[in-house]
Structures are given as structure tokens and as C-alpha cells.
Amino acid sequence: MIKNQFRKSLDGIFSKWASARGIEALPQYSLEQPPKNIGGDLACNIAMLLSKQLKANPRKIAEELVPLIDKELSGLTQPSRIAGAGFINLTFLDSFVYDGLKNILEKKDSFGRADAGLGEKVLIEFVSANPTGPLHIGHGRGAAIGDSLSRIYSFMGYDAKREYYLNDVGNQMRMLASSVEARYLEQKGENFTFPEDGYKGEYIRDIAKSFLEKRLEPSEDNFRKFAVSEIMNGINSDLSAFRVSFDSWFSEATIALDKNADGGKNTQVESVCEWLKDGGFAYEQDGALWFASSRYGDDKDRVLKRSDGRFTYLASDIAYHKNKLERGYSKLIDLWGADHHGYVARMKAAVQALGSSPDKLVVILYQLVSLVRDGKPVAMSTRSGEFVTLKEVLDEVGTDACRFFFMLRAPDSQLEFDLDLAKKQSSENPVFYVQYVHARSHSIFAQSGISFEENFARGTDFEVLTAPEELELIRKMIFFPDILELCLKSLSPHHLTAYLMELADSYHAFYEKCRVITEDKKLVRARLALIKAVTVVIENGLGLLGVSAPRKM
């Protein structure tokens, strides 16, 4: 990470300077890319922060620091400039930029890979759709975000695992079974009453039909098991078409039904509720068992065990998160639809009661997706059981466009998905715009007579790349690792999609201005090296988004 590299040097300079003046703690200064029109590659705001502490003019302070910075960084940056209210602006030497390019060509597909996570164990739980129907586009957004985040976590040196929590217990399972049963009877031409809150989707008929054809024994248990397995088959195949895979599937039944806690006497749900009660985190009232979540920032206490003896969903979820913590994860990331936001406080309370910091649980809430076609919203109704499935959208626009679009925006902002745009094969469509960079580069290579696999890192004279478009393009690439870090910091891959679009911009600008294949052999080689580096970064970036990088379009 480029910022960290400079931060290290600056930390040394600043703390030496500060201690000579008896300043104990350095303020948390920022080191960021300044706005385009300012010029420069990195901007530091420390002088402005110190000015308050020292009651001195920030520009004065900057003037004192600049010679020290310039001395220390003389091999990397041009003389620093002081600008604005007291920013210290650093500009890379061309030689530093060329070294950056060389580094990309050496690292290739591991450019940007880091060990920053130090193998920290992170569990990302996402999708976790109930096995009562096919995945819809909302699940798709969660799937894309969760999957890409875990790809980025792994790439950045974390031990990231993906998990799907399967709610295969409770009311909804009974409802699923009776819905299938009703359709089964319907198809046999027998009397039936469809349950009031049953699942009305057409897929229930398909399941019943298949149940009938297989001549299975009609019983609630069989209806349920068969339906769940059919639905999960569908979900699995949708997920694999969407290039999403899970490291583990966690069945609620294993903690809610199996007696595998307390030496086999209790379920894990029972056991955790006992534990909470014994520890004073839960109490009995009105015949029910309550979790004292309000003690940990929740609005009110919540029921764990109903007065009729059945456990609530919350009880299962607490047991599940306890299980996650016991598996040694230091960070639990849950992706939930935004309609579950009211649930965050009680889950954080639970994590706290379980003896962990509430910060260990990070909940990413993602807003729902609305579809647009011909400029008009596509009606979605869950009431009638008619909702737009992920599969329908995948069949229409493809996995690449779908994944890219889902990650175009921050999770907490609503997403309007334009189906027409996603299908367009032109620069208006951001997916094609980015993929096109990759294809175009390979096309140039094909015509150059030089192999793409050529090792440009050695024996290439990068100094001939002097056009502003060329230097700008390299500068853009150098910051790729920093973008990945930003994605983790903000828990959103959308910075990466935005970055790739910007990189594509810089590339196309370069392409217009600088012809690659010319008579100048030295320049040809350097420019081929440049476009090779771009394809590497595009490939890495798209790979982390789960989007393909075609060589031909």
C-alpha cells in the first residue's frame, strides 16, 4: 500500500520533529490523494492539525516540515509544495512511477496481495435465504457483496470464510410442508385447503408435481424434506451460476434440534439460554424467558423462550453466534437486508452478553434493489408470491453485468438496476467499458507479434513513457492496493468498481493519444509493458468482483 509506505517515513520525520518541541502525541494526520485540479499525488494535513496544538500558523509549521520531508524522501518525490490552508503536497518522481510499473509487472496477479490481515480469522455470513423459495434479486445483491468482500479479505491476508445459515426449523418449515401438501392434493384432484399464509409461488406446484411423480409417501416430514432439498438444489445452482461459493452451510437444526450440548442432554439453543439465565443475562417473566438486551443498548428486552415453551428465532441466532465465536473468529460479518436493521442492537447485545466486544460483530445492511426496464420500474410483489428471481435476471443480463451492477453502489444506498443498460454492449454499460480495456489490450498484443507472457519487468526502458496520459495511467494503477484497503475499511466493494471505471477512463485516454504499435521498437516495448500492467490490474480487480475478463469481445 502506497499510503502506508509514505506514512511510515512521515511518522519518523514528524515524531522526531515533535519530540524536539516537547509534543507528546502526534495528531492522527491524513495522507490522501488530493483533488485532481490541485496536482500532486499525496496530501498531508498535519500542519493544520498541529497549528491548533501549537497555536501557530499552519503554513509556518509546514514550512518547517517541508525541508525535513524533502530530505528524507529525496529519492521518491519532487520538492514538496505547501498549498491551501497548509496542506503539504507530495508529487512522485517519474522514476518512482516507473518503479511502480515495474513492480506490477513483477508481481502480476499477486499485485496488491497483502499480508496485512496476518491470517486473522473472519467469518462472513451472507445470503442465508430461508429454504422456502428461490433466491430473488435482493439475495443476489447480498451474495455479490458478501462474496466479493470475502475475496478481498482473503487477498489482503485474512483467513476469510463464507457461511450460509440455513433456517431449516420452525413455523416456516411447517408452512412449507403444508403448502406442498395442498398442491399435491390439488394435483391428485382431491379436496384441499391452501394454508392462509402458505407459499403461493408457482415453484411449490413444481415441487408437488415432482413429489407426485416420484411416488413418495405423503407425510409432513416427507413433504418438508423433499421441498427443502428441491429448493436448496435450486438455490445452489443459482449461486454457482452467480459464481458464489460457500465454505460452510450451517443448519439451524444442528443447534435447535440436535442434543449435542451439555454432554448430549440439551440442544445448543437450550444450553445458551440456560447459560444466559445463570449468568443473570436472562430472566423469567409472564411465563416466558427474556433476554435483558436493554442492558446493552437495545430498546427493550426480548423473548428467548415463549410461554408455550418454544424458543424464538433470536434464541437460535444467539446460539449460532456463540458457535461462531467459539470457532475462533475474531470478526463476524453478517450481511442482512436493510429491513432487518432493528435486529442489530439485540444481536450486538447478545455478543456482549456472551463476553465479547460488540465490535466483533459487524452487520452490513444492504438496501433493496429495484429493477427498471424501458425507464419504468418493474413491479415486484411478494404478496402474490410473484417476485423477480435472481435466476431470471441472470438469464437476461448475465452474471458479469449482474455482479458488477450490484456493486456499483454502497450497500446502504438504494440500487436501481437498469436491465436495458446492463445488456448494452457499449461504453454506456460500465461492465463492458471495463472489460473492453482487457479485450482491447489483448487485441493489440495479438497484432504486435510479441507474446503477452513476455517478461517486461526486465530489460524494458520505461523512461520513454513520458506522455501525460501514460504517467497518469501508471499513477492510477499504483493506487490499486490502497483501493482494496479502502474497500475493507468501509466494508464495501463499490470503491473497486468505481476505481476500475476510472482506470478504464485513463486507459482509453492513453489509447487515443498514444499509438502502441509503431516503428520505435523501444517505445513499442515500453507501451506493451504498460498495457500488460493494465490488463493485470483489470484482471485482478474484476476477479475480486467475481467478474470475468474476456480476451475477446
Place this chain on the structure above:
RNA sequence: GUCUCCGUAGCUCAAUUGGAUAGAGCAACUGCCUUCUAAGCAGUAGGUUAGGUGUUCAAAUCACCUCGGAGACGCCA
């Protein structure tokens, strides 16, 4: 009614988490193909960041109020 999130260009959204003159893409308008993919590029126009008060060197970002939108408020999952 209580709580949470949101309000940025005509539309969809960014803004490096408090930084400099708020940026992209659509849509609109003007140009650019006998040369590596025009599946592309360059440019013009578009803003009181819903409104107000405050916090500070600095506010779209933080606090409070008003208006407007969405969602959550069950011994459902």
C-alpha cells in the same frame, strides 16, 4: 406515536469516512474514424449538497431543529 436510515446536477449515484474549486455515468448539445476494436475519445451545459442554527483552521459529512421519503417497532422468521 417511538426508533433507525436516507435527502447531492433533469435521472441514477460518488465524494478516499472532517479537507482544497462537490465529481462520474445516463439524458441533452458540439466535434473526432483511409492508422492497434468508434464496443472508443475530446468538449459544452447542468449545484444555495432539502431548509435553518451551531461546532472549527476546515462541514455534503458532526450536533440540534423543521420539512420530505423509506424502513423497523410480535411470546413472527
